Amino acid sequence: MRAADRFSFNHATAKFWDQREAVEACARAGVGIGLWREPVQEMGLEASAKLVQDAGVAVTSLCRGGFFTDPTPAAIDDNRRAIDEAAALGAPALVLVSGGIPAGGTIDGAREGVQEALSVLAPYAGERGVTLAIEPLHPMFASDRCVVTTIGEALDLAAPFPAEQVGVVVDTYHIWWDPQVWQGIARAGREGRIASFQFADWVTPLPAGVLTGRGQLGDGCIDFKRYLAEVDAAGFTGPIEVELFNDALWARPGAEVLAETKAAFERVVS
Template sequence: MRGFSLNQATTKRWPLDELVAGCVEAGVEALGLWREEVSEYGTEKAAALVREAGLTVTSLCRGGFFQQPDWYDENRRAIDQAATLGTDTLVLVSGGLPDGSRDIDGARRHIGEAIGALVPDAQAAGVRLAIEPLHPMFCSDRCVVATLDQALDLAAPYPAAAVGVVIDTYHLWWDDKVWDGIARAGREDRLASFQLADWITPLPAGVLLGRGLPGTGSVDMRRFAHAVRETGFDGFVEVEVFNEEVWARPGADVLAEAIAGYEAAVA
């Protein structure tokens, strides 16, 4: 694995220019970005900032939410934004059930069709669509893709260079079949992104914000890192954490702890 990448979500309240400066000062070579913060800062301006700092943008989050009526236009904008930022990976949080629906199988079929509709646009832009399976507790509203095998099955009809998958330890640590899924992702050349976040208990009231920095919870990070390394994956490894207590801390302190957690996981 080439090295560490700080996902912008981990230091959500660190302004982008300070985040970039902090990464440079710490010797960090890469970061993952989020569309909302990039759009607020200005996409072209953000692209120039990162480029002039010599940083690699490892991913842009997020596309997806295919249950929304404007999913195609919104994802086209996300693809264009990723290309402008110079990243080849657009993370897809595929979306939950449409309002009033209980048809989870139909929702998954629609996701596959939607991804297929976006493949030509992504290929033309040099951007890979990366399907991220989320923990099953998010199926109803955020992502009906809950396992790595489901993500790989959705990706399978399309070229591996155009559609891959994300392995996020927070979302997949519970699944005893994930190890076979990681090996499959390697065989099929689908592994687009690897993200570290820990599972902490008790979960906060807003479970979306229940992630911990690597090494603070229940996930066997080293086992994940070993399994991913065995596939031949040599990309950057992102630390991506959503946690109000983490966000309240100084960005430089969080970055230092994220680096230490990464080093302990992948050494």
């Protein structure tokens, strides 16, 4: 398959676009979609599953589970529901953002909480045919959103579990800075743990709202062709989601954002 044909549109790139309209537009464009739990729940899980099935659109991931660095029963139950939602939607991967440091806690303790939660959730996911995809986030988010910051850390957390139960997300926005990233991608390939591949660019200077500062592909400093080559060499040739948290994009019509993002993707991979 040509790289340009692997494009999948993450719904968060047009966050306020009605889910039905987004799915139907992806069907017309012949591309997959990454879904988010909040719009799915708003429409209803059964209706959302019927929507994607009737449209013939592949759901490439569901986002997100996680936030279980303090693995309370409520957090575990919510992640079980997320796994069930992914299975109902036909999403092969549930993206996990681990969570930050609980009040009064430490980063070491938070990482231990991630391992504890995975030990409970991984078998449950495996029974339902869903891979838990641990997403490392940029270190600037470690305190409040994600104590897992590198592919190496994510792979170490995944190691005790079968690859079909726990894998990792290769998200260019979050890992481009890591001097060990190519070794990490190669290791993920050897271990069969690349569960999701996502593109977003890093622009400078960072906007005031860092969380919503992901750049359109080609507007920043990330070498997408190298990432594509390294991930392909690692054995992953599945869909590539473009996931952009960007206030300027969110203010525009979804159909326009989809067309622009697909064109930008084709430019950076060709």
